[in-house]
Amino acid sequence: MILTIAHKEIRSLLAAPSTWLILAALQFIFALLFLSRLDAYLQIQTELSKLANPPSATLVIAAPLFDSLALILLMLIPIFTMRLIAEERRNQTLVLLKSAPISSAQIVLGKFLGLFIFIALIILACSIMAMTLALGTPVDYGLLLLNSLGLLLLAASYTALGLFFSALTTQPAVAAISSIATFFGLWLLEKLTSDGNAALSIISPTRHFQSFNNGLFNSTDCIFFILFCITFILLTIQHLKNE
Amino acid sequence: MPTPITLSARNLHHHYGQREIICDVSLELRRGQVLGLLGHNGAGKSTTLQALAGALTLHSGQIEIGGFNLQQHPQEAKSRIGFLPETPPLYREMRVDDYLIFVAKLHRMQPENIANALTQTKQKCGLQEYGKHIIGTLSKGYQQRVGIAQAIIHQPLVIILDEPTVGLDPTQIKEIRTLIRELGNVYSVILSTHLLSEVENICDRVEILHHGKLIYSDSSTAMQQHDVQLGFIVSLLAPPDISVLQSLDSVTLVEQLSPTQFKILHTADAHFSATLLALAAKNGWQAQQLTPLKARLEDVFTQLTQEP
Numbered sequence: 001m002i003l004t005i006a007h008k009e010i011r012s013l014l015a016a017p018s019t020w021l022i023l024a025a026l027q028f029i030f031a032l033l034f035l036s037r038l039d040a041y042l043q044i045q046t047e048l049s050k051l052a053n054p055p056s057a058t059l060v061i062a063a064p065l066f067d068s069l070a071l072i073l074l075m076l077i078p079i080f081t082m083r084l085i086a087e088e089r090r091n092q093t094l095v096l097l098k099s100a101p102i103s104s105a106q107i108v109l110g111k112f113l114g115l116f117i118f119i120a121l122i123i124l125a126c127s128i129m130a131m132t133l134a135l136g137t138p139v140d141y142g143l144l145l146l147n148s149l150g151l152l153l154l155a156a157s158y159t160a161l162g163l164f165f166s167a168l169t170t171q172p173a174v175a176a177i178s179s180i181a182t183f184f185g186l187w188l189l190e191k192l193t194s195d196g197n198a199a200l201s202i203i204s205p206t207r208h209f210q211s212f213n214n215g216l217f218n219s220t221d222c223i224f225f226i227l228f229c230i231t232f233i234l235l236t237i238q239h240l241k242n243e
Numbered sequence: 244m245p246t247p248i249t250l251s252a253r254n255l256h257h258h259y260g261q262r263e264i265i266c267d268v269s270l271e272l273r274r275g276q277v278l279g280l281l282g283h284n285g286a287g288k289s290t291t292l293q294a295l296a297g298a299l300t301l302h303s304g305q306i307e308i309g310g311f312n313l314q315q316h317p318q319e320a321k322s323r324i325g326f327l328p329e330t331p332p333l334y335r336e337m338r339v340d341d342y343l344i345f346v347a348k349l350h351r352m353q354p355e356n357i358a359n360a361l362t363q364t365k366q367k368c369g370l371q372e373y374g375k376h377i378i379g380t381l382s383k384g385y386q387q388r389v390g391i392a393q394a395i396i397h398q399p400l401v402i403i404l405d406e407p408t409v410g411l412d413p414t415q416i417k418e419i420r421t422l423i424r425e426l427g428n429v430y431s432v433i434l435s436t437h438l439l440s441e442v443e444n445i446c447d448r449v450e451i452l453h454h455g456k457l458i459y460s461d462s463s464t465a466m467q468q469h470d471v472q473l474g475f476i477v478s479l480l481a482p483p484d485i486s487v488l489q490s491l492d493s494v495t496l497v498e499q500l501s502p503t504q505f506k507i508l509h510t511a512d513a514h515f516s517a518t519l520l521a522l523a524a525k526n527g528w529q530a531q532q533l534t535p536l537k538a539r540l541e542d543v544f545t546q547l548t549q550e551p
Contacts, residue, residue, distance in 0.1 A: 004348045015336050096332035096393070099296040100349040101321035242300075 001102050005110025006117065013080070013118055022079070023122070026072070030126050033068050037061045058140035062130040063213055066147040069126050070209050073155055074187060077119065078179035081162025082172040084111045085240070089170045104240040108233060112163055119155045123148055143215040150212025153225035157205045158183060160232035167236045246274040249323075249400045249431040250295065255304035257290055264290045265455040268304075270433075272401065277427035279446030280435040281544065287455040288435035289329055292405045295433065296326035309400045322350055325399035325430075329406050331390025335379030339370060339389055342378060343396055350397035360396050368392040368422065384415035391419070395426060402426055404434040408441060420445050439544055453548045474508035474536045475516060476500065480529035491519070506536075 013019050041060050048054045088094040097107050127148045133139050161182065166175040190204035201207045205228065208221040250272040257264045265287040272278050282288050293299040295306060297313050297320065306313040311320040334342055343364065347357045365371050368388040373381065378389055387407065394402055407423065408416045424445045426432055436442060442449055451459040474496075480503055482488075488497045488505060493515055496508040509515045516533060523530035 001349070001351070004345070008345050011341075012334065012336055091332075091335075092328065092330040093332040093334060095293070095296075095298045095326070095328050096346070097349070099293075099298040099321060099324065099326040100346075101318040101351055102349060103318075 001106045002110040002113060005097075005102075005107060006114035009084070009111055009114025010118055013114075022076070026076070026122060027125060029072070030065070030069070030129055033065055034061070034129055037064055056140050056143075057133055057137045058130075058143050059215070061133060062144060063147060063215075065126065065130055066151060067213050069123070069151060070154055070206060070213075071187075073119070073151070073158060074183045074206075075180060076122075077155065077158040078162050078165075078176045078183065080115055080118070081159055081166050081179060082176035083166070084115065084163055085166040085236075086169050086172040086175045090172070105237045108163065108167075108237045108240060112159060112233060115159050115163075116156055119159065120152060123151045123155065126151075140215070146212050146215055146217055149217075150209045150221075153212075153222065154205055154209045157225050157228040157232075160229040160236075164232040164236045164239070167239045246276075248272070249274050249309055250433070251307045252295060253305045255291065255294060255301055255306070257287075257294065257299075257301045257304075263455050265294075265301075265452075268452070268455070268457050270295075270450065270457075272431045272433060274400075274431055275428060276448060277423065277432045277434070277446045278448045278450065279442035280433060280450050280452055281439070281442055282435070282437065282452035283548065284437065286452045288452055289405055291452065292326075292403050292433065292435055293328070295401075296324050296328075296403050297321045298326065298328070318351075322397070323400040325394035325397065325402045327390045327394040327402075327404045327407060329409070331386055332393070333378045333386060333389060335377070337378055338374070339365075339376055339378060339381075339392075340374040342389065343392055346393040347396050350399075352397050360398070364392045364396045367395070367425075369418070384411050387411060387415070387419065391422065395430075398430075400430060402430050402432045404432065406436055407434055408436070408438065451544065451547055459547050474506065476504060476506050476532075476534045476536065477519065477530060478504050478532040479523060480531055482528055483526065491522070503531075508536075 038061055041057060048060075085094065088097070098104075127144060130144055130147075131139065158179075162175070162179040165179045165182070166172070169175050169178075186204045187206050190201045190207040193199075193201040205225065208218075208224045211218040211221050248271055250270070252268065252270045255265055255268040268287075268291055270278070270291075280288050280291065290299065294301045294304070297306075297317060306320070308320040309323040311323070313320040334345075337345070340361065343361055344357055347360060348354075352360060361374075365374060368391055370385070370388055370392060373385060373389075378386060381389065387410075391404070391407065394404065404423065408419050411419065420441065423432060423434065427445065427447070434441075434446070448462050449459070450457055482503060482505065485497055485499055485505070488494065488507065493510045494507060495510055496506075498506040500506055507519070516535075520530055520533065522528075
């Protein structure tokens, strides 16, 4: 049943022309970022080779690319999550799901999964682009994998929080704005407290992405993302149930 | 032997803040019945239907569908309901076929039965030609049909329709009513409406909801007999003097409506109209038309929902 809803979500996403436009624009932005990093790397390559332990091309080119994608996801995911429940409520189609023999948990998980798979495809496209480095230089696949995993976890957290905001309101635009504001606030927490005062930034998802970005698998960060997702999915289910 | 009870609701209560929306509503529905829920705007019809369909959690009350309690076994109960809300819950960007298949899957139909059910449902609702159309491009009447189709595709025991003919043109209304009547012969149907002619045409039973309370419940034919006066309107082309009519046996009142039309009320006498016609033939009054007085549903409704 979860898969039925997820499948429907993906289909209706792909049926909208705006989705394809966003995908195309994203791919273009990735390419621009990738090429500019590549260009910068080629210029300092001779300097780097003089170092005793030069950083790999993957670390110089791909890691910043993934870091930028993390920031893009912050703005991109609310655009997709806003529709999930708020639009169903506005178009009065939510009643179809609520009167069908499925639970609120199935509705929420189906919607979460549908959008998560879609976002995962975007992350995959970015990873494949980074992998083209293999054409010219040895690639640190471990670093790429960890970055992709980190982004997937980050995307899942953003999706869960965006879904929660979408469940709170009837207006998709309100859901989008509150999601973006919250994500941005969490991101600022990390930026403003980067000088050692880490107490507040502990709730910022982007901070927990940093270790993945540097090629470090930290189970604390992994657990943070999972707990973050579970919390907001549970809150969404509860809200939908009590309505 | 009475047909089995498909839906029973007992002591439903719901309120928003201090305002009572529905108050102690109890309903019962049997297989093959069409029940009309009548009421003014804001009487609580939609809330009651949403609660019966499981789309709204009530503050108190018990609902059983096909023997399954809606609160304790929501999945079993809900799979036996087909619900068309006031605004059909349509995904405008989907094709009719895809949408109906999605709804069938939501209602846990076996995949091998879906294709068959889809063809049958489209045929019932006159949508055969429209399977590949995008729902948003269909006219309102056809969107309403898709709405009804989604409510019946999984062959539910109880079909709940909230104002199914609102906003349709007269031909479409007629077609949808015929469809509802057909459905009512096989399943149980509850529909809400504020159109009294709808109840007269298609419902077996009527419940009147007023300020969240059920104030009247009976068969729709019985409703037409409600508080009716015995009598008829007769047209006589060559009428006698009104006093002649008044002097007839068992006549209680004669009222002249026009030079040739009289409203005659009489006491209980099964043969009175025959007697009158015989008299008219004998005396050359040239009787032309004799219409028994029948309380129109509207009058009964107005009378029942009048504020004290």
